[in-house]
Amino acid sequence: MDGSVRVRKLDKIFSIRRARPTTFKMIKSLLRGDRGAAEKFFALKDINLEIIAGEKLGIVGNNGSGKTTLLKVLAGLYRPDRGRVEVSGRMAFLAGLGIGMIDDLSVERNVFLYGTIYGLEIETIRERVQEIIDWAELQDFSRAKLKTLSSGMRTRLAFSTVRHIEADIFLLDEALTTGDKNFKKKCEEYFQSQKDSRATYLVSTHDLEFVGQFCRRTLWLHKGKIRALGDTDKVLKLYQESRA
Amino acid sequence: MTLLKLKDQSTLFGFVWTFLNPLAIVTILFIFFRLRIGPQVEHYAVFLLIGIIQYTHFSNSTSAAMHVLVAMRQLTGNTIFPKEILILSSVLSSVLELVLSMVICLLFALFTGLRPSWPLLLLPLVLLQQVLMVFWVSLCLSGLYIFIRDIDHIYHVFLRVLLFTTPIFYDLSFLGDGLARQIALLNPLTHLILYSRQLIISGTIFPLSGFALFTLANCILIILSLMIFRKAEPSFAEHI
Numbered sequence: 512m513d514g515s516v517r518v519r520k521l522d523k524i525f526s527i528r529r530a531r532p533t534t535f536k537m538i539k540s541l542l543r544g545d546r547g548a549a550e551k552f553f554a555l556k557d558i559n560l561e562i563i564a565g566e567k568l569g570i571v572g573n574n575g576s577g578k579t580t581l582l583k584v585l586a587g588l589y590r591p592d593r594g595r596v597e598v599s600g601r602m603a604f605l606a607g608l609g610i611g612m613i614d615d616l617s618v619e620r621n622v623f624l625y626g627t628i629y630g631l632e633i634e635t636i637r638e639r640v641q642e643i644i645d646w647a648e649l650q651d652f653s654r655a656k657l658k659t660l661s662s663g664m665r666t667r668l669a670f671s672t673v674r675h676i677e678a679d680i681f682l683l684d685e686a687l688t689t690g691d692k693n694f695k696k697k698c699e700e701y702f703q704s705q706k707d708s709r710a711t712y713l714v715s716t717h718d719l720e721f722v723g724q725f726c727r728r729t730l731w732l733h734k735g736k737i738r739a740l741g742d743t744d745k746v747l748k749l750y751q752e753s754r755a
Numbered sequence: 756m757t758l759l760k761l762k763d764q765s766t767l768f769g770f771v772w773t774f775l776n777p778l779a780i781v782t783i784l785f786i787f788f789r790l791r792i793g794p795q796v797e798h799y800a801v802f803l804l805i806g807i808i809q810y811t812h813f814s815n816s817t818s819a820a821m822h823v824l825v826a827m828r829q830l831t832g833n834t835i836f837p838k839e840i841l842i843l844s845s846v847l848s849s850v851l852e853l854v855l856s857m858v859i860c861l862l863f864a865l866f867t868g869l870r871p872s873w874p875l876l877l878l879p880l881v882l883l884q885q886v887l888m889v890f891w892v893s894l895c896l897s898g899l900y901i902f903i904r905d906i907d908h909i910y911h912v913f914l915r916v917l918l919f920t921t922p923i924f925y926d927l928s929f930l931g932d933g934l935a936r937q938i939a940l941l942n943p944l945t946h947l948i949l950y951s952r953q954l955i956i957s958g959t960i961f962p963l964s965g966f967a968l969f970t971l972a973n974c975i976l977i978i979l980s981l982m983i984f985r986k987a988e989p990s991f992a993e994h995i
Contacts, residue, residue: 525993533905534903534904534905534928537903545959550852585991586835587833587835587989588991588992589989589992589993590989590990590993602835604833604835606833606834607833610829610830610833610834611827611829611834628830628834628836629834629836630836688911694911734806
């Protein structure tokens with residue numbers, strides 16, 4: 512369990528459908544044996560990737576380039592259509608912040624709920640709940656219902672909680688935060704502290720400045736294929752030139 | 756517990772709604788069947804109440820659990836914790852309702868003159884079997900519902916059929932010895948209701964070998980359902 516990731520000849524194919532087929536249509540097409548008749552497209556095509564333990568890899572690309580799909584395949588949320596994925600270690604997949612939080616529960620109860628979803632032990636949360644609320648600067652709201660918080664406050668609470676996740680591999684899908692200046696600085700400090708950690712990070716984002724600061728290597732995906740993979744400065748330069 | 760606390764929290768009667776629905780059905784069925792079936796069945800009101808409580812629990816908890824993965828699509832599609840926990844939490848949130856309903860039923864039984872005897876101590880085991888059965892049925896339904904949305908409609912028709920093919924407002928002897936009886940006996944809910952009635956109304960113990968077999972089948976079905984559920988899990992996010 513070291514935190515390495517290996518991807519070999521990975522393909523992920525999606526069907527393009529205008530609407531969800533009815534069960535009758537599904538049965539009809541199954542009986543006819545034309546399961547492959549729907550229009551298909553490669554969300555990922557022939558992806559080869561090797562990430563060593565502790566590496567921080569940035570993933571950039573336009574919308575629809577396959578960043579989320581790649582992370583979801585690595586997380587086991589999507590089944591690969593071809594190829595192999597080998598992941599060694601405990602994973603945490605963060606797609607957005609605050610997923611699973613419940614509006615009608617208090618801030619404190621949400622810390623427990625959110626922490627549990629991401630694998631934190633109840634005892635650990637109990638020990639750290641005050642620190643989590645303090646870090647998010649929500650001391651005065653610990654008993655308030657989540658729905659009374661602004662979106663910025665919710666994001667702070669979620670980020671504050673996920674800092675405590677223990678994993679060998681972090682898959683971050685647009686989970687980086689924006690907020691007021693003070694909070695952004697705290698986030699930057701947190702990621703700075705993680706830069707030399709033993710944990711592996713795969714970060715999919717449009718925040719190229721963050722990738723430049725945090726990741727030594729970067730993967731540029733374009734229409735499901737690897738356009739470039741290597742030193743962050745070089746890959747970002749190529750990526751930015753393509754967009755100019 | 757979170758789901759339980761959130762349920763009905765904004766309604767006028769809150770948690771009491773949980774009991775009002777089965778109570779209304781029991782009252783209607785009692786009024787309509789008391790004169791026809793009632794005289795042939797001892798303590799018909801308690802008899803009816805047991806059947807309705809167990810059927811309502813089965814029907815409500817499996818229907819709710821079926822929708823959990825889709826209702827919580829953000830969690831299903833974007834987190835990597837075991838999704839069976841969502842089903843389990845939905846199933847467990849209805850356990851308190853079942854237990855409280857049974858307690859009310861027992862108080863009602865006392866009020867109607869039934870005296871508790873020691874076999875009643877086995878009632879929690881029967882209720883546990885019911886919860887286990889709800890769990891494996893919910894695992895199958897919730898997984899299927901992701902791929903085939905018609906399951907929702909089909910299952911509601913099935914529940915209507917189940918209401919009439921399970922001896923809830925009539926005794927098993929009412930079906931005679933023919934095919935109808937055999938069909939009713941194939942239904943696991945029939946056995947659970949019969950077990951509870953035997954403990955509460957007759958005050959006698961049911962055949963333990965049959966109960967052991969039921970428990971074994973329940974355990975095997977939970978393992979099988981879990982295996983199938985986990986096998987299908989990597990396809991949930993894509994189809995949700």
